[in-house]
Amino acid sequence: MPELPEVEGVLRALQPIVTGKTIKSVEVSETIYNSKAIGKEAIIKGLDVEQFCLALPGTKIDHLERRSKYIYFHLLKDGLPYMLVSHLGMSGAWFSVKNLHEITEVKFRKHAHVTIYFEEGDLLVYSDIRRFGELRFLETEADYPPLLLMAPEPFDQHALDHFLHMSALPKYENKAIKEFIMDGHVVSGCGNIYATEALFRMKIHPARAVKRISRERKIHLFQEIVIVLLDSIENGGSTISDYRTINGGAGNMQNRLQMYGKKECGFCGTKTKQKTIGGRTSTYCPACQK
Numbered sequence: 001m002p003e004l005p006e007v008e009g010v011l012r013a014l015q016p017i018v019t020g021k022t023i024k025s026v027e028v029s030e031t032i033y034n035s036k037a038i039g040k041e042a043i044i045k046g047l048d049v050e051q052f053c054l055a056l057p058g059t060k061i062d063h064l065e066r067r068s069k070y071i072y073f074h075l076l077k078d079g080l081p082y083m084l085v086s087h088l089g090m091s092g093a094w095f096s097v098k099n100l101h102e103i104t105e106v107k108f109r110k111h112a113h114v115t116i117y118f119e120e121g122d123l124l125v126y127s128d129i130r131r132f133g134e135l136r137f138l139e140t141e142a143d144y145p146p147l148l149l150m151a152p153e154p155f156d157q158h159a160l161d162h163f164l165h166m167s168a169l170p171k172y173e174n175k176a177i178k179e180f181i182m183d184g185h186v187v188s189g190c191g192n193i194y195a196t197e198a199l200f201r202m203k204i205h206p207a208r209a210v211k212r213i214s215r216e217r218k219i220h221l222f223q224e225i226v227i228v229l230l231d232s233i234e235n236g237g238s239t240i241s242d243y244r245t246i247n248g249g250a251g252n253m254q255n256r257l258q259m260y261g262k263k264e265c266g267f268c269g270t271k272t273k274q275k276t277i278g279g280r281t282s283t284y285c286p287a288c289q290k
């Protein structure tokens with residue numbers, strides 16, 4: 001699943017391509033129509049497909065913003081602001097093309113679910129193999145309140161205070177540290193890959209209870225999360241399974257990971273172990289991480 005650095009990579013690639021363009025029309029796949037017809041909300045959330053397709057034409061993309069694992073397309077229509085909010089789910093990807101045949105990987109072409117046609121003549125295509133991604137057309141963040149509950153951006157000056165404050169709450173203090181740092185209300189955009197890496201670098205066992213970690217180590221852990229996220233952004237994110245930047249592009253961070261997906265600890269050579277924590281598989285070194 002794309003985490004903060006991967007979403008940042010998509011945003012940086014999309015920004016220069018789509019900013020300033022005006023949406024002419026939108027086409028949605030039959031699969032999405034059918035899922036809506038049986039009461040499932042595949043990809044397009046909150047609005048009927050028809051409403052969604054009517055809402056976007058005539059809007060101009062003013063600027064893009066990343067917030068946690070979401071991309072906000074800030075739109076203007078008749079001088080009024082709107083947003084198209086995109087979450088990539090497990091396998092969502094954006095393609096900027098002249099026509100669908102330019103999407104060379106068949107699986108992405110086959111699962112093109114939303115096609116945005118620009119006045120300028122090109123297309124922006126949202127493809128999603130597993131259909132866990134989301135697209136919402138909103139006036140403001142308040143139209144979808146979970147957006148308001150996300151932790152500050154990890155690079156914000158208030159993010160550390162927020163992290164420490166949350167760690168002292170009764171609902172979190174007995175939780176496993178890995179589950180805690182992967183909670184989007186606690187840290188924005190840190191999923192399994194970067195939680196695994198930060199805990200390995202800090203030599204903290206992923207199942208250790210939050211309250212059994214000193215304040216000083218929690219501060220260092222938060223700083224380590226920020227470092228690993230920035231390192232990944234600089235390296236274009238991790239290309240693991242179906243993540244692509246845009247137009248099928250790949251990142252390089254997967255070659256720099258030290259624990260995620262490893263059979264042996266790169267530091268001491270011990271065979272790594274796996275444990276399910278908070279419903280996610282966690283890899284760790286039983287010798288280094290206590």
Ligand SMILES: [Zn+2]
Nearest residue numbers: 265268285288
């Ligand atoms: Zn080790």
